[in-house]
Amino acid sequence: MVDINVVEAKGTARPKRVIDRLGLAMRASHVLVALFVVAALIFAAVGVIQDDRFFLRLGTEALIFAGLALSVDILLGYTGLLSLGQALYFGLGAYVSAVVLKEVPSFWAAMAAALVVALVIGFLAGLIANRVRGVYFALVTFGLAQVAARAVYNTRSLGASDGLIGVPVVPIDLGVITVMSNSPAGFFLFTLGFIVVLYAVCAYLLDTPFGRVLLALRANERRVPSLGYSTRNLRLSAYVLAAVIASLSGALYPMLRGFVSPELLFFTTSGNAVITVVIGGVGTLAGALYGGVILTVLKSVIGSLTEHHLIVIGLLFMATVIFLPKGIMGVVRPLIERMLRGGKR
Amino acid sequence: MFLDYIQFVLAPQMVTGLSLGMAVVLVALGLTIIFGLLDVINMAHGEFYALGAYLALALGASGVSFWLLIVIVPLLMMPIGYVVERGLIQRVFNMPDRHVTTLLLTFGLGLVLEEGLKVVFGPTTQRPATPIPGAVEVMGVILPTYRMFLIGLGAAIVIAVALVVNKTRLGAMVRAAAFDRNMAASLGVPVERVFAGTFAFGVALAGLAGVLLAPIYSVFPTMGRDFIFLAFTVVIVGGMGSIAGAVVAGLVITQIQALSSLVVSPVWSDPIVFSIMVLVLVLRPQGLFGRLGHG
Numbered sequence: 001m002v003d004i005n006v007v008e009a010k011g012t013a014r015p016k017r018v019i020d021r022l023g024l025a026m027r028a029s030h031v032l033v034a035l036f037v038v039a040a041l042i043f044a045a046v047g048v049i050q051d052d053r054f055f056l057r058l059g060t061e062a063l064i065f066a067g068l069a070l071s072v073d074i075l076l077g078y079t080g081l082l083s084l085g086q087a088l089y090f091g092l093g094a095y096v097s098a099v100v101l102k103e104v105p106s107f108w109a110a111m112a113a114a115l116v117v118a119l120v121i122g123f124l125a126g127l128i129a130n131r132v133r134g135v136y137f138a139l140v141t142f143g144l145a146q147v148a149a150r151a152v153y154n155t156r157s158l159g160a161s162d163g164l165i166g167v168p169v170v171p172i173d174l175g176v177i178t179v180m181s182n183s184p185a186g187f188f189l190f191t192l193g194f195i196v197v198l199y200a201v202c203a204y205l206l207d208t209p210f211g212r213v214l215l216a217l218r219a220n221e222r223r224v225p226s227l228g229y230s231t232r233n234l235r236l237s238a239y240v241l242a243a244v245i246a247s248l249s250g251a252l253y254p255m256l257r258g259f260v261s262p263e264l265l266f267f268t269t270s271g272n273a274v275i276t277v278v279i280g281g282v283g284t285l286a287g288a289l290y291g292g293v294i295l296t297v298l299k300s301v302i303g304s305l306t307e308h309h310l311i312v313i314g315l316l317f318m319a320t321v322i323f324l325p326k327g328i329m330g331v332v333r334p335l336i337e338r339m340l341r342g343g344k345r
Numbered sequence: 346m347f348l349d350y351i352q353f354v355l356a357p358q359m360v361t362g363l364s365l366g367m368a369v370v371l372v373a374l375g376l377t378i379i380f381g382l383l384d385v386i387n388m389a390h391g392e393f394y395a396l397g398a399y400l401a402l403a404l405g406a407s408g409v410s411f412w413l414l415i416v417i418v419p420l421l422m423m424p425i426g427y428v429v430e431r432g433l434i435q436r437v438f439n440m441p442d443r444h445v446t447t448l449l450l451t452f453g454l455g456l457v458l459e460e461g462l463k464v465v466f467g468p469t470t471q472r473p474a475t476p477i478p479g480a481v482e483v484m485g486v487i488l489p490t491y492r493m494f495l496i497g498l499g500a501a502i503v504i505a506v507a508l509v510v511n512k513t514r515l516g517a518m519v520r521a522a523a524f525d526r527n528m529a530a531s532l533g534v535p536v537e538r539v540f541a542g543t544f545a546f547g548v549a550l551a552g553l554a555g556v557l558l559a560p561i562y563s564v565f566p567t568m569g570r571d572f573i574f575l576a577f578t579v580v581i582v583g584g585m586g587s588i589a590g591a592v593v594a595g596l597v598i599t600q601i602q603a604l605s606s607l608v609v610s611p612v613w614s615d616p617i618v619f620s621i622m623v624l625v626l627v628l629r630p631q632g633l634f635g636r637l638g639h640g
């Protein structure tokens with residue numbers, strides 16, 4: 001067991017890396033994500049043995065929406081800003097990917113296009129949204145998504161209310177192997193890897209001084225500029241990062257389902273992502289992945305009993321807000337942290 | 346030719362816009378009062394509006410007259426609002442990040458209410474009969490009577506609310522609690538009950554809007570969702586917590602919507618409204634007017 005309480009740096013060869021409370025929490029998140037991956041691999045193995053299609057594809061969808069939740073968590077957990085319109089970027093990525101795939105069936109072209117579009121739109125929308133805080137931010141992001149959804153809904157060339165259908169199956173060339181997007185297990189594993197990479201990128205960025213200053217910004221916005229940081233650029237960067245994560249996740253959607261519809265941009269999609277993050281645990285990143293799976297499981301289990309499953313999910317959500325403000329990760333992660341600390345203190 | 350345009354196109358359009366405006370003002374009024382006093386964004390407000398409409402529909406079907414409904418439904422909504430405030434919102438009121446927490450909580454409540462309406466009343470769209478049929482002619486312009494009634498009643502309600510808030514002892518207590526909670530409490534204002542009562546009042550206003558608008562815009566479970574974006578925009582543009590702001594912004598924005606739809610496709614109505622919101626936020630982040638209890 002590595003002793004991570006060591007703070008002294010002796011003048012010897014290399015000072016030991018100092019791990020503080022936040023670093024420890026991040027490590028605990030890594031452990032939880034590792035457990036998540038193991039569980040997902042077992043799930044995939046069982047799926048392959050059972051020759052299952054339905055559950056593997058449902059699992060893939062859960063992972064894709066977990067990517068969207070991850071982007072909500074970056075904003076809510078690290079800058080304290082609640083986005084009620086993250087579906088904007090998810091839908092954007094999905095539509096861009098669908099349009100590109102229908103022209104050139106190239107996975108990398110679709111992903112690159114989704115990335116570029118998210119960077120550009122995220123930057124422009126971020127300039128607007130980051131002028132305001134708190135409640136206003138929630139409503140501006142809500143409004144932006146609303147406008148985009150209406151625009152898509154009324155654009156004939158994007159399929160209007162029907163969406164775009166007939167997105168072809170694409171081969172995903174990973175250099176070593178090629179995964180077909182219609183292979184249930186293959187695409188599930190690919191999506192799992194993809195979302196873990198997204199998680200790793202976020203976790204890395206948010207563990208750097210960039211992430212620390214974001215948290216400081218959340219704690220006290222007035223003091224941060226006096227320490228020499230530009231709050232505007234920081235918040236804008238976090239916003240664009242969230243946009244990119246949402247867009248890249250969305251870009252996988254048409255590969256899985258073969259179509260995109262305007263519902264992807266609707267408030268329901270944004271709202272679900274918020275529910276996912278809150279149930280999973282705000283500001284933990286791993287919570288988004290767990291929340292995504294929990295929500296999907298709840299939906300299909302309760303949904304098979306009653307079509308009004310939203311009542312149950314809504315009540316669970318309210319109970320989480322009141323009784324477990326830190327979500328499921330708020331209960332689980334401290335246990336992992338204690339284990340990592342080696343049972344000390 | 347020009348006069349004909351005014352008589353048959355412009356004037357009716359403006360009256361339609363005005364009746365929509367009054368409707369939005371009624372919904373926004375409750376929203377803005379709740380925010381101004383409690384610092385709570387009530388995401389379930391649209392669902393309370395829908396609940397009011399459904400109560401009116403159900404009671405109306407069992408023979409209660411429309412005039413009675415205008416009184417009964419808000420009275421029924423009051424205890425609901427009171428219980429929600431004491432049972433749910435007070436629980437998270439003192440958590441850090443009150444804005445986000447209450448927003449999330451009321452968002453969940455909205456989900457449950459909307460789905461509950463579907464369970465109880467079914468997903469179909471229903472439309473109660475217009476309580477006052479017919480049309481009146483004003484200076485050669487033919488206008489539906491009910492819309493004229495709605496505009497008049499809406500104006501009366503807004504004035505009454507403004508008088509209560511600004512001129513009565515109760516209103517003074519409410520404003521004092523909004524301005525400085527602790528000071529008001531130390532002077533003997535029962536702050537918690539004032540908060541719950543105000544929330545109940547805002548919810549009752551939403552319910553009243555539901556009763557009044559059901560005959561025009563039909564009743565369906567997601568009706569609150571369609572309306573709430575407009576109401577939120579009005580509240581933001583007018584200034585969160587400002588009654589005057591909600592009225593001015595509500596009427597101006599709906600007129601812009603109504604008149605612009607003569608020139609461009611109604612598809613653009615949302616983007617136009619949103620652009621107004623963004624413009625106001627960029628130029629005057631606090632909205633056009635100040636906040637309840639503050640100056």
